[in-house]
Amino acid sequence: MSSLGRYAQTCPIIYGVGAINVLGEEVKKLGCSKVMVVSDENVSRLEIYAKGKKSLQDAGVQVVEFTKVIPDPPDYIINEGGENAKAEQIDGIVAIGGGSPMDAAKGINVLVNNPGPVNQYFGNPFYQPGVPVVMVVTTAGTGSESTSVGVITDTINDVKNSVIVNATLGILDPEATVSVPPEMTAATAMDAFAHAAEAITAKMPNPKSELLSVAAIKKIMANLPEAMADGNNLKARGELLLASNFAGIAFNDALVHLGHCIAHSAGAKFHVTHGIVCALALPEVMKYAAKIDAEKVKIIGEAMDISFSGLESVGEIGEMVAEAIRIFNRKVQIKSFKDLGISRADLLAIAPMVFKDACYNFVPKELKNEEVNTILGEIYDNYQ
Numbered sequence: 434m435s436s437l438g439r440y441a442q443t444c445p446i447i448y449g450v451g452a453i454n455v456l457g458e459e460v461k462k463l464g465c466s467k468v469m470v471v472s473d474e475n476v477s478r479l480e481i482y483a484k485g486k487k488s489l490q491d492a493g494v495q496v497v498e499f500t501k502v503i504p505d506p507p508d509y510i511i512n513e514g515g516e517n518a519k520a521e522q523i524d525g526i527v528a529i530g531g532g533s534p535m536d537a538a539k540g541i542n543v544l545v546n547n548p549g550p551v552n553q554y555f556g557n558p559f560y561q562p563g564v565p566v567v568m569v570v571t572t573a574g575t576g577s578e579s580t581s582v583g584v585i586t587d588t589i590n591d592v593k594n595s596v597i598v599n600a601t602l603g604i605l606d607p608e609a610t611v612s613v614p615p616e617m618t619a620a621t622a623m624d625a626f627a628h629a630a631e632a633i634t635a636k637m638p639n640p641k642s643e644l645l646s647v648a649a650i651k652k653i654m655a656n657l658p659e660a661m662a663d664g665n666n667l668k669a670r671g672e673l674l675l676a677s678n679f680a681g682i683a684f685n686d687a688l689v690h691l692g693h694c695i696a697h698s699a700g701a702k703f704h705v706t707h708g709i710v711c712a713l714a715l716p717e718v719m720k721y722a723a724k725i726d727a728e729k730v731k732i733i734g735e736a737m738d739i740s741f742s743g744l745e746s747v748g749e750i751g752e753m754v755a756e757a758i759r760i761f762n763r764k765v766q767i768k769s770f771k772d773l774g775i776s777r778a779d780l781l782a783i784a785p786m787v788f789k790d791a792c793y794n795f796v797p798k799e800l801k802n803e804e805v806n807t808i809l810g811e812i813y814d815n816y817q
């Protein structure tokens with residue numbers, strides 16, 4: 434029977450202003466007495482980091498700091514963190530940061546009770562379980578606190594790979610994201626938007642992921658402009674954290690597809706911000722998805738407040754949703770490929786990479802080479 438569905442129940446979440454202050458108590462409840470705090474240099478200078486550390490110390494939890502994580506965390510950093518964790522005999526991990534520290538913490542956790550290097554556990558769920566991992570989320574985008582994978586750069590083969598690890602607890606405190614500048618706030622939120630829209634139109638959707646994705650899209654539409662206009666708006670920041678978490682839970686089951694193939698390929702080739710490419714690719718990805726199942730794309734449109742008469746053709750539904758996303762992209766100042774200094778020909782040149790991306794396995798319908806070329810060309814032409 435191929436009609437069986439499956440959805441996961443991921444880790445508990447504590448959310449709200451001041452959630453950082455219960456970090457220490459919660460870590461203690463998990464039975465930890467000495468934790469490694471995994472972070473990066475920038476985050477380690479933020480107030481939220483100091484608050485997290487204080488909360489741990491006030492609860493009598495010993496803290497070992499590992500703040501060497503860099504973007505797209507490479508295997509050798511994870512291996513170093515794993516060695517430190519073993520030498521220090523830690524019994525818990527607390528990640529404070531965005532996607533990179535969260536993913537690094539997952540990788541380090543694989544090494545706590547297993548020999549290194551981390552590379553031997555890529556895609557491999559069979560290893561001795563690690564220690565509790567608590568995620569304090571400082572960017573509202575990846576939803577990594579609620580996904581089962583940690584993305585790590587395999588520097589031997591020069592590709593991105595992933596370990597399979599769940600967090601034990603997520604802490605979503607809006608004060609953790611107040612210092613994220615408007616451009617990055619938009620990029621990360623649009624990453625979450627893409628997770629939600631791709632999860633709804635995925636090959637393996639499920640009712641739970643659809644419900645959470647719709648809620649995520651509504652929250653992003655309603656709160657992203659406000660969070661950009663006033664970074665200290667804690668209500669908007671909190672809603673974006675929930676949206677990114679909801680979208681994370683949604684795509685953890687349903688998986689993301691073509692938009693992320695394009696985002697990963699363009700990211701590798703041009704080193705452009707992941708969420709920006711997700712936002713740029715999404716309108717044309719919705720037109721592609723409408724041809725496969727227009728009803729799913731309508732759900733996204735309705736979450737964006739489009740009213741459909743019921744008389745629209747598949748092509749019209751795709752274009753209506755695509756245009757609504759383009760308008761929102763403009764509103765939240767997403768730069769075009771041209772603005773990013775990328776030519777049309779350069780963008781079209783990533784087509785072979787799109788087919789090789791790991792997410793290509795999850796596209797709802799196989800594409801021909803010329804279809805990908807058309808999609809890439811329209812991404813460029815239709816948003817200038």
Ligand SMILES: [Fe+2]
Nearest residue numbers: 624628693711
């Ligand atoms: Fe993403």
